[in-house]
Amino acid sequence: MRKKVFIVLVLFVCLILYLNTRIPFYRNVSGPWSLGYGFSKEYPDSISVSKNKIYSYENLNIDNDSTQFMADPFFVKEKDTFYIFFEHKIKNIHPAKIGLLTSKDGYNYNYKGTVLKEKFHLSYPQVFKYKNEYYMIPETQAAENVLLYKAEKFPYNWKICDTLISNIKLKDPSIFLSDTLNIIAGSDANLTMQLYTSNSLFGDWKLHKNPNPLMGSESRPGGRFYNAKDGLILPVQNSSHGYGYGISLYKFKFNKSNYEVEKIKNLFLKRQKNIPEFNAGMHQLDIQDIDGQLYYVYDGNRLKNNDTQLNIKAVLKMNFLDFKQWLKNL
Secondary structure (H helix, E strand, O other): OHHHHHHHHHHHHHHHHHHHHHOOOEEEEEEEEEEEEEEEOOOOOOOOHHHOEEEOHHHHHHHOOOEEEEEEEEEEEEOOEEEEEEEEEEOOOOOOEEEEEEEOOOOOOEEEEEEEOOOOOOEEEEEEEEOOEEEEEEEOHHHOEEEEEEEEEOOEEEEEEEEEEEOOOOEEEEEEEOOOOEEEEEEOOOOEEEEEEOOOOOOOOEEOOOOOOOEOOOOEEOEOOEEEOOEEEEEEEEOEOEOOOEEEEEEEEEEOOEEEEEEEEEEEEEOOOOOHHHOOEEEEEEEEEEOOEEEEEEEEEEEEEEEEEEOHHHHHHHHHHHHHHHHHHO
16 A cells, blocks of 8 residues: 555656646746847748847836836838837836837837827737738737727827727737738637638638637747748747747648648747846747848847746646647647
8 A cells, every 4th residue: 555655656746847847836037028139031940139139128218217118029111111019018007008119220229109008908019011001900808809900190090990809808819811811810818829710801700610729838929920931930929937938930831721730940039048138038029021031029028036936827727738739739
């Protein structure tokens, strides 16, 4: 009897150690977020974060000294100007707003203030051009709808023009539009990606017949879809070592009404131990073809201190969902 108890205890300890290796029970406490950006001649196998420019939390505080953090950058280039839209959290004010940076060369940015604010929290401001008009789909889960905004006078005066998906709290919705494929991918509160399709931007958005491509520690979009030659690449957040630890890349290949999904790059971006602004993690990437080359922006956050927090529930839940995802992929 004692031998059986001992074996069970050993197996239990081994299981706990294994789970802690995959997703640690104790996680670092993180602080403010900052942005980085750079150019590439082709889609990079990796990004040399240390060689790129950084627009830090301290940079923004020069123009707005009530800044708590900045995150979730998306960019567009219109004529000769780069526009970076980002989540801007102000100290002692709960709902985050959407801020704007502009640059003529893609290196030196100036803060242009707030372009969108609501009574509810805003983040993840994916801005895109559709039929010569600029639109934005920010994260609006606090409003329990996926809302579409249109710029009446770009890059300002954003107004709600449609509700794409109603009665849902969808985290970080990422959209892709084309003549043959229109999809939105976002994450729900249960760490599961939800995939929607429509016949157009203003069409009837419905859940795909295979609605859950990913679940678990890598299930939340972390940037814009990039249209590669053999499929769509979607940056996906990795939360294995805490929220915002890194970004992995997944390829979606659609064939008529079905699709395949494959991880093609594990932790394409991740914690940069030797860069103070990004030594806690990184969780957003927007990369696009601009004037014959690629331009990209990303974010990351720093360690607040050396403290750690215990999070047993998240570890057990993510490991369980990761196991389900593994079974699904068999």
